[in-house]
Amino acid sequence: MRDPSEAETDMSEADHLGTVAPRAAPPGQDNAWPVAMLTLRVNGQTHRLALDTRTTLLDMLRDHLGLTGAKTGCNQGACGACTVLADGKRINACLTLAVAAQGQDIITIEGLAKGDALHPMQQAFVDHDAFQCGYCTPGQIMSAIACIHEGHAGSAEEIREFMSGNLCRCGAYPNIVKAVQDVAGQGDMRFPGKGGV
Numbered sequence: 332m333r334d335p336s337e338a339e340t341d342m343s344e345a346d347h348l349g350t351v352a353p354r355a356a357p358p359g360q361d362n363a364w365p366v367a368m369l370t371l372r373v374n375g376q377t378h379r380l381a382l383d384t385r386t387t388l389l390d391m392l393r394d395h396l397g398l399t400g401a402k403t404g405c406n407q408g409a410c411g412a413c414t415v416l417a418d419g420k421r422i423n424a425c426l427t428l429a430v431a432a433q434g435q436d437i438i439t440i441e442g443l444a445k446g447d448a449l450h451p452m453q454q455a456f457v458d459h460d461a462f463q464c465g466y467c468t469p470g471q472i473m474s475a476i477a478c479i480h481e482g483h484a485g486s487a488e489e490i491r492e493f494m495s496g497n498l499c500r501c502g503a504y505p506n507i508v509k510a511v512q513d514v515a516g517q518g519d520m521r522f523p524g525k526g527g528v
């Protein structure tokens with residue numbers, strides 16, 4: 332019988348399989364933390380990972396898959412820095428357990444570009460200078476794509492309202508709104524929804 336703490340080792344052309352070890356328990360705590368073999372689909376690739384079942388989707392992406400685009404900000408659902416898409420819906424990865432994300436198509440900022448061609452929202456953020464330090468930017472871009480797809484980009488006021496879950500400490504809000512308006516006006520945004528990128 333397979334030890335569930337061991338990651339799968341076989342790899343097909345379409346799959347990338349992360350190799351992980353469950354995290355050690357803090358000193359003085361029982362080392363027998365629950366570990367499960369999870370299957371997650373991220374940016375069109377299937378990953379099979381042995382993880383502590385309490386691992387968040389954000390930690391799984393960053394620490395186990397090396398996808399560090401989604402950022403850890405507040406780590407409690409208040410800043411939007413960790414925003415990713417799950418079956419086309421924007422979610423806070425810091426509030427989502429990896430085990431609960433199984434069976435969904437997870438899209439991160441790393442899954443948007445097609446080779447050297449940026450997604451129109453990425454390009455719009457560059458064109459409109461919609462960031463300064465850039466820490467919030469991956470979450471802003473993922474949220475902005477969903478905002479348009481949800482039909483909530485009809486005016487600057489509406490964009491501000493429906494992007495209000497994404498905070499920017501640098502105060503780049505005016506140019507973020509311009510970037511979203513630009514892409515919304517193009518009318519042909521590629522939307523990475525259920526089914527992958």
Ligand code: FES
Nearest residue numbers: 404406408411425
């Ligand atoms: S890090 Fe997830 S909402 Fe702030």
Ligand code: FES
Nearest residue numbers: 463465499500501
């Ligand atoms: S660009 Fe710095 S926090 Fe938004």
